[in-house]
Amino acid sequence: MTPHSDDATASPLESVTRAIARAWRDLLSVYYANTPIWRLFKSVGLLFFGFFCWTASSLVLSYGIEWTILEYTRAYGFVLILWGPLTHAVIVPLVIRLRRTADRPLVRAIARNGSKINLSIFLAIVLILGTAPVSPMLLDFQSPLQSDSGSDVNPDLSCTRADGEISCTLSETEGIDSVVVTSGESQIARVEDPPYDVTFREDDLESVVGQKEFVVELRDEDDETLRRYRRSVSSVPNASLEPSSGA
Numbered sequence: 001m002t003p004h005s006d007d008a009t010a011s012p013l014e015s016v017t018r019a020i021a022r023a024w025r026d027l028l029s030v031y032y033a034n035t036p037i038w039r040l041f042k043s044v045g046l047l048f049f050g051f052f053c054w055t056a057s058s059l060v061l062s063y064g065i066e067w068t069i070l071e072y073t074r075a076y077g078f079v080l081i082l083w084g085p086l087t088h089a090v091i092v093p094l095v096i097r098l099r100r101t102a103d104r105p106l107v108r109a110i111a112r113n114g115s116k117i118n119l120s121i122f123l124a125i126v127l128i129l130g131t132a133p134v135s136p137m138l139l140d141f142q143s144p145l146q147s148d149s150g151s152d153v154n155p156d157l158s159c160t161r162a163d164g165e166i167s168c169t170l171s172e173t174e175g176i177d178s179v180v181v182t183s184g185e186s187q188i189a190r191v192e193d194p195p196y197d198v199t200f201r202e203d204d205l206e207s208v209v210g211q212k213e214f215v216v217e218l219r220d221e222d223d224e225t226l227r228r229y230r231r232s233v234s235s236v237p238n239a240s241l242e243p244s245s246g247a
Contacts, residue, residue, distance in 0.1 A: 031115070034096055039088050046084025053077025058139035062230070072130035078137040079129060083122050091118050132211060135235040153226040157216055162239035167199045168216055177221040183214045202233055 030042070054077030057070045095114035102108045110117070129137060156171035170176070179196040181189040184206035191198045198216070205212040212233040218226045 032092065032096065034093055039093065042088040043085035046080055046088070050077045050080030050082075050084055054081065054137070055139065062139070071133070072126065074137065075126045075128075075130035075133065079122065079125050083125075087118060087122075132234055133232065135237075138232065138235050153218055155218075155227075157229045157231075159216075159231060159236045160239040161202065161233070161236045164202050165199055166202060166214070166233070166236055167197065167239075169197050170195065170218075175220070176218050176226065178219045178223070180217045180219060181214055182217065183212070188214060205233065 030038075033039075033042070053073050057074035057077060060067075061070050061074065091114065095111055095118075098107060098111035098114070102111050153175045155173070155176075157168055158171070159166055159168040161167075168181075170179070173194045173196055176194075176196060178190060178192045179198055180187060181198055181200055183204065186204075186206065188204050189198050189200040200214075202212060205214050207213075214231055214233075216229045216231070218228075220226055
């Protein structure tokens with residue numbers, strides 16, 4: 001009986017199972033393709049795909065759409081930018097070579113499970129950074145988006161934390177009438193006098209996807225928002241370190 005006749009007589013469940021199995025075999029053949037052109041193609045492709053996932057997720061989050069899945073697609077893309085080329089330019093060729101040449105039981109065992117180990121480490125890093133993102137992976141598109149609305153107010157925001165408190169300062173205050181700090185649906189602090197330095201406690205902040213975040217809004221005399229800065233507590237350096245610059 002030919003493969004086509006098997007497909008014709010198979011049940012829907014068997015057809016789906018066979019299609020998944022074929023797709024998995026095709027995926028593995030691409031994953032282990034080890035010619036230089038394939039390594040280059042896969043590395044560049046994953047680099048661009050990772051950059052797309054990272055920036056697209058950050059852009060959507062900048063609009064205030066705080067879906068949990070976006071936190072992890074952002075982390076996935078951020079890690080994939082480095083991990084994708086590393087996997088197909090270094091790890092996969094090394095695993096293939098070790099499978100052919102390793103003569104020690106431990107090395108052979110590692111080589112046999114090299115891809116699983118690599119994937120497990122990758123996913124673990126994605127889960128960690130999705131739950132507790134680090135500062136370099138946080139992109140804030142809100143300021144550029146709002147600058148398109150015609151606002152000329154664009155100071156740098158620098159925040160530091162110490163002893164359970166977060167302090168923020170602005171590089172300039174022209175055109176600003178008040179500074180408001182919010183977290184979730186709550187207003188945490190409001191300053192109406194220059195230089196608009198603001199200090200608030202970490203305990204007053206609300207958690208979003210397992211991390212505490214706050215938003216600093218610069219407002220005009222009509223209490224209209226001129227610019228917004230979103231920060232997570234984990235991205236704010238300690239006071240002993242150099243202050244971060246605003247977006």
